[in-house]
Amino acid sequence: MTKEKPSPLKPSRLWKAGILLAFVVFLFLFPRMSSSNYIVSIGVTFCTFACLGVSWNIIGGYAAQISWCHSSFVAIGAYTGFLLFNHFGISPWISVFAGTGISAVAALIIGSISFRLRGPFFSLCTIAFAEIMRVWLLFQKNLTQGANGLVITFKQESFVNLMFRKDDAFYYILLVMLILYMLISWLLQRSRPGYYLRAIKVDEDAAESLGIKTHRIKLFAFVLSAVMTSAVGTIYAFFLTYIDPASISSMDLATRIGTMAVVGGAGTLFGPMVGALALVPLSELANVLLGSSGSGMLLYGGLMIIVIIFRRGGIVSLFSGDGAPVPALLKKLRGKGQAKNGGDSGA
Amino acid sequence: MAAILELKDLCKSFGGVHAVNHVSFKIEKGEILGLIGPNGSGKSTCVNLISGVYKADGGDVLFEGKSVIRTSIAGRSRMGIGRTFQSPKPFTGLTVFDSVYTIAMQTRSYKEASKISGEILEQMGLSQYEKMRCEKLPIEKRKWLDMARVLVTRPRVLLLDEVMAGLNPNEIDESVALVRRVNKSGITVLFIEHVMKAVIKLCSRLVVLNDGRLLTSGDPDTVMNDPKVIAAYLGRGYHHAEND
Ligand SMILES: Nc1ncnc2c1ncn2[C@@H]1O[C@H](COP(=O)(O)OP(=O)(O)OP(=O)(O)O)[C@@H](O)[C@H]1O
Ligand SMILES: [Mg+2]
Numbered sequence: 001m002t003k004e005k006p007s008p009l010k011p012s013r014l015w016k017a018g019i020l021l022a023f024v025v026f027l028f029l030f031p032r033m034s035s036s037n038y039i040v041s042i043g044v045t046f047c048t049f050a051c052l053g054v055s056w057n058i059i060g061g062y063a064a065q066i067s068w069c070h071s072s073f074v075a076i077g078a079y080t081g082f083l084l085f086n087h088f089g090i091s092p093w094i095s096v097f098a099g100t101g102i103s104a105v106a107a108l109i110i111g112s113i114s115f116r117l118r119g120p121f122f123s124l125c126t127i128a129f130a131e132i133m134r135v136w137l138l139f140q141k142n143l144t145q146g147a148n149g150l151v152i153t154f155k156q157e158s159f160v161n162l163m164f165r166k167d168d169a170f171y172y173i174l175l176v177m178l179i180l181y182m183l184i185s186w187l188l189q190r191s192r193p194g195y196y197l198r199a200i201k202v203d204e205d206a207a208e209s210l211g212i213k214t215h216r217i218k219l220f221a222f223v224l225s226a227v228m229t230s231a232v233g234t235i236y237a238f239f240l241t242y243i244d245p246a247s248i249s250s251m252d253l254a255t256r257i258g259t260m261a262v263v264g265g266a267g268t269l270f271g272p273m274v275g276a277l278a279l280v281p282l283s284e285l286a287n288v289l290l291g292s293s294g295s296g297m298l299l300y301g302g303l304m305i306i307v308i309i310f311r312r313g314g315i316v317s318l319f320s321g322d323g324a325p326v327p328a329l330l331k332k333l334r335g336k337g338q339a340k341n342g343g344d345s346g347a
Numbered sequence: 348m349a350a351i352l353e354l355k356d357l358c359k360s361f362g363g364v365h366a367v368n369h370v371s372f373k374i375e376k377g378e379i380l381g382l383i384g385p386n387g388s389g390k391s392t393c394v395n396l397i398s399g400v401y402k403a404d405g406g407d408v409l410f411e412g413k414s415v416i417r418t419s420i421a422g423r424s425r426m427g428i429g430r431t432f433q434s435p436k437p438f439t440g441l442t443v444f445d446s447v448y449t450i451a452m453q454t455r456s457y458k459e460a461s462k463i464s465g466e467i468l469e470q471m472g473l474s475q476y477e478k479m480r481c482e483k484l485p486i487e488k489r490k491w492l493d494m495a496r497v498l499v500t501r502p503r504v505l506l507l508d509e510v511m512a513g514l515n516p517n518e519i520d521e522s523v524a525l526v527r528r529v530n531k532s533g534i535t536v537l538f539i540e541h542v543m544k545a546v547i548k549l550c551s552r553l554v555v556l557n558d559g560r561l562l563t564s565g566d567p568d569t570v571m572n573d574p575k576v577i578a579a580y581l582g583r584g585y586h587h588a589e590n591d
Contacts, residue, residue, distance in 0.1 A: 195449040199438050206436035209398050210450045211424035211500050267440075 027175055031168045040167040046280040047174035048236045053260030053272025054181045055228035058188065059221045060258055061266035062197040069110070069126035070257045072133040073103045073226045075249035077233025082150045082243060083143065091160045096234045100227040107226035111219040118204065130254060137245040149244025152237075162238035170239045177235065178273070181228060185269055188224075193217055201267070229257075252297060259300045263307050265314030274315050279303065350409075351376040351504050351535050352397065352428070357406035359392055366392040368559035369406070374504065379526070379536040381550030381567070383543075385580055388556040390539045391433050394506045397537075398430045399423045410504075429502025429534075433509050435489035437481040443492055444468065444477040451499040460499075467495045471525075487514055494525075504535040511542045523548050547571070555579070 031040045052070065059065050080099035084090040106129070114125035137144050144150065154163055164170060188194040196217045199207040208214050237243050247253070264275025279300065286299050307314055350373040359367040367389045374380045382390050395401040397408055399420040407416050415423050438446040444464060451460035451467075468474050471491045476484055481492055490510045497505065511522050523545050530536050530549075540546050546553070546567070553570040555562040557579040563570060570576055 192452055195445070195452065198441060199446070199449050202438045202440060203436045205400055205420075206432065206438070208420040209400060209424055209430055209432075210496055211421050211453050212450075213419075213421045 024179075031171050037167055040171055042281065042284050043171045044167050044174060044239055045284070046276050047171060047178050048232060048239075049256070049260050049280055050273045050276035051174065051178050051181050051232045052229060052257045053264065053276050054178070054185050055225050055232065056257045057261040057266060057268075057272045058185065058225040058228070059218070060225075061261050061268070061271065062188070062194065062201065063218055063221050064201040064267070065115075065218060065222070066123045066258065067126045067222070067225070068123060068251065068254045068258075069130040069133070070225075070229050071249055071251070071253035072106070072130050073229040074233035074236070074253060074257075075133060075137065075243075075245070076103045076106065077230035077235075078237030078240075078243045078248050079137065079144060079150070080230075081234035081237050082152060085152060085161070086150065092162045092234050092238050093160065096231050099230045099234050103226040103230035104223050107223045108219065111222045115215050115218045115222075127251075130249070130251060134245050134249045137249055144245070147244060147246065149242055149247075152241045154241070162235065167239070170235070173235060174232075174239075177232065182269070182273065184224075184228070189269060193220055197221055198267070255297075256300055259304050261314075263303050263314055265316035268314070268316050268320075271314050271316045278315060349376050349412075350374060351411060352537070353409040353412075354393065354397070355407040355409065357393070357396055357408065358404045359389075359396055359401055360404060365559045367396060370556065370559070370561050371406075372554045372561060372564060374535060374537055375552075377530075377533070377535055378551050379530050379538050379549050381546045381553040382537055382539045382556065383541075383546060383553055384556035384562070387558075388579075389559040390556055391508055392559075393556070394430055394508050394537070394539065397423075397506060398428055424500055424502075427501070427503030428506070429497040429500055429504070430506040431490065431493045431497055431508055431510055433512075435486075435493050437484065437489055437492060439480075439482040441481055442477065443473060443479050443481045443484060446481050446492065447495050447499055450496045453500070463499055464495075467499055471495045472521075487518065498529070502534055504537065505529065506537045506539075508539045509541065511540055511545050514542075519545055543571075 030043050034040065052074070056067065056070050060067050077096070077099035080102060081092045081095045084095040084098060085092060110125050110129050111122075114122040138146050140146070152163075155161075157163060157165055159169070162170075162173075188197075196207065196212050196214075199210075199212060200214050200217060204214050233248070237248070260275040260279060261272040262275070263279060264273065264277075265271025283299050311317055352374040353371075354373075355371050357367050357370045358365070370389070370393065382393065384390055392401065396403050399415075399418065399422075403416060407414050409415070410423070410426060410428060415426065415428070418426065438449065441449065447464040447467060448460055451464045455463065465474075465477075468477060471494060473484075473488060473491055473495065476488065481489070484492060494507075494510060507526065510526075511519050514522060519542060526536060526538065526545075526549055536549075538546065538550055550567055552564065553567050554564040555570060555573075555576050562575055562579055563573055565573075
């Protein structure tokens with residue numbers, strides 16, 4: 001019936017590229033804009049949660065397999081990094097690989113057990129794993145100090161050991177990671193697994209009866225997602241310098257990670273980052289204004305419900321796709337402007 | 348002629364319902380075999396058993412002489428068993444083009460996949476919808492999209508579950524021609540359809556199911572005039588009349 005023409009794509013694509021470039025430049029200049037270490041630390045939190053959201057999105061967004069154990073992968077990365085550093089003086093740049101390795105194996109096991117069955121089975125398995133992980137960390141007192149948590153003591157400024165006097169360095173490291181993660185996500189979207197995941201998300205029976213090995217693709221996505229999450233965990237832990245099961249291996253954190261992607265737009269390239277961009281400053285503000293760290297969670301829960309009820313596609317869906325209110329509004333405004341100009345701007 | 352697909356004593360029940368009850372028949376290489384029967388007689392269940400979407404309670408499915416009963420759904424597709432679903436299953440969110448492209452890229456380079464997807468959509472008369480999200484496709488076109496998707500897997504045998512339901516007479520003629528073309532290209536077809544006009548035009552042989560059992564089989568003329576078949580269809584009609 002209607003044949004969409006490709007012509008209006010070009011300027012909008014140019015616009016998108018321009019906005020993206022400006023945003024990247026802004027992100028790189030961000031720490032220079034304020035002398036406050038607190039502001040920079042919010043930047044670090046943004047980069048961290050954007051990275052985590054992008055990672056979660058690979059299994060939770062593209063494949064719509066909701067994971068509740070991404071905090072466990074953060075914890076694996078964090079604890080591996082701390083333990084190897086404290087006991088053997090191993091640089092986090094090396095222990096990052098140990099952490100990702102362990103996370104990959106964990107994801108492989110959870111996935112192999114649960115992906116054979118459909119429905120909520122995967123989600124339930126991740127909840128079980130998250131609880132096992134948290135309890136295990138609490139009770140392995142010799143290794144993890146249980147609820148007391150682990151500390152890294154600052155010795156001297158060192159890139160190798162991820163010790164910095166100011167948070168700028170962490171900010172840039174995590175920003176580079178974010179760009180890398182976005183790149184991975186973008187590549188995934190355009191490659192075979194990305195297409196298969198989107199088909200699996202809609203209809204596993206159809207996908208499978210057309211030859212797609214759904215089990216294997218989901219497993220791949222979950223392992224990739226776990227590995228990416230775990231790597232962020234190691235770096236982020238060195239920024240925090242203190243970790244304990246309650247903060248780093250909690251359902252709270254798992255929920256926060258998923259919320260980034262869902263609020264921003266699950267299953268989209270920019271969704272998780274946009275989600276982090278909106279949520280991290282907001283929850284920081286809520287904490288300052290309302291004075292407790294619980295208010296942040298309330299905010300997450302509330303926004304999540306609003307998104308699920310009113311706009312499944314999340315924030316990014318306001319700007320893209322059919323029926324998006326923002327482009328429609330712009331078009332309207334532009335249309336009016338042209339009418340006023342007498343319509344001489346034809347070409 | 349050799350059988351490309353053989354159902355051997357297949358059984359499947361849902362709770363107390365024997366949807367498919369000891370059914371055996373063969374599909375010969377190159378033919379269009381019609382599978383007919385009143386509503387609820389077990390036709391779709393047969394397709395789901397052959398493609399592996401349902402696990403059989405008993406019996407066997409042979410593809411080119413080898414049992415595939417333990418092969419995964421994807422594995423059977425890759426061996427050459429293609430199917431459509433009675434109610435279309437579009438990949439919501441993907442464009443018409445991308446839903447074919449996704450399947451085509453499994454066995455081809457991206458470039459080849461893109462080329463063949465365009466060609467298949469053209470053959471199906473869906474070119475003009477390429478950029479449309481597939482859930483926005485008019486209902487009757489969705490079956491064609493399903494067909495396009497399965498054709499790019501290069502099936503050896505194609506199980507078509509009521510692809511003509513809801514089409515107008517003109518469209519039915521077009522589809523008949525299309526199915527014939529598909530068959531001419533070397534693909535064996537199992538054709539499930541309530542539209543008898545199409546069945547008679549296309550099929551060289553019919554298998555009739557009733558209440559999950561094989562009622563009879565043979566050439567269309569004989570089968571259509573078989574009192575048992577008429578009774579099965581009419582019996583249904585009477586039942587319906589009584590229930591109303
Ligand atoms: N997934 C299922 N769960 C429960 N019962 C089922 C299921 N699939 C099929 N059945 C039952 O099995 C029987 C055969 O159904 P089937 O769909 O195979 O019939 P059909 O011949 O394809 O009918 P139609 O012409 O209406 O498509 C019916 O009684 C149906 O209710
Ligand atoms: Mg049916």
